[in-house]
């Protein structure tokens with residue numbers, strides 16, 4: 001990823017997505033906002049205990065820096081599931097952003113509609129951005145361990161391919177900053193359910209000093225490969241949110257008292 005400052009606010013961008021003129025995307029960091037500790041400072045989390053007016057202010061800062069219209073921002077209340085909402089004309093003018101999202105229960109959003117900005121909010125969970133250049137379809141995904149177990153990134157690609165005729169060989173993907181294999185210690189029960197229900201176990205779990213560590217970056221990368229996205233089309237940020245509290249909010253790293261950063265993507269008009 002590369003970092004750029006827009007209106008004095010730092011954002012990160014996937015190099016493999018920057019080349020497309022009709023795609024806009026960004027990952028926010030924790031800097032440049034209006035909130036104070038433990039939410040300092042660009043907290044985009046609607047469900048945190050931060051002052052709502054500061055969260056709204058942070059959305060205004062992000063939207064003016066990135067140049068999108070807040071009325072066209074689409075987010076969902078996320079539930080660690082595997083449901084995808086495909087956003088079409090029926091959402092225009094109805095989207096709300098910060099405190100009460102219009103959508104509830106979707107951890108992936110996709111659209112072919114230019115002019116909208118889709119977002120997911122994270123602090124350790126994996127944000128994934130997907131773009132099908134020929135079909136001009138974009139998607140954002142929120143995948144924590146439950147979403148990863150449910151295969152949400154792969155399911156989103158499947159939907160793009162089967163229902164919207166995207167060519168998996170042409171899809172570009174960015175796997176954003178999230179808690180890394182260095183820091184993501186999990187309970188044996190989590191490892192057990194991955195062992196029983198997926199074919200990922202050997203590739204994504206590591207044992208060290210009697211503890212189990214899960215590699216969510218790799219799990220999501222493998223799910224995208226399984227759907228036919230070529231390895232060279234997948235960019236992995238490789239940035240651990242728990243190792244970099246200077247850059248990101250980390251739920252685990254800050255013991256639950258923290259904000260959320262965002263992954264944004266939309267199609268140009």
Ligand SMILES: [Zn+2]
Nearest residue numbers: 182183240243
């Ligand atoms: Zn780490």
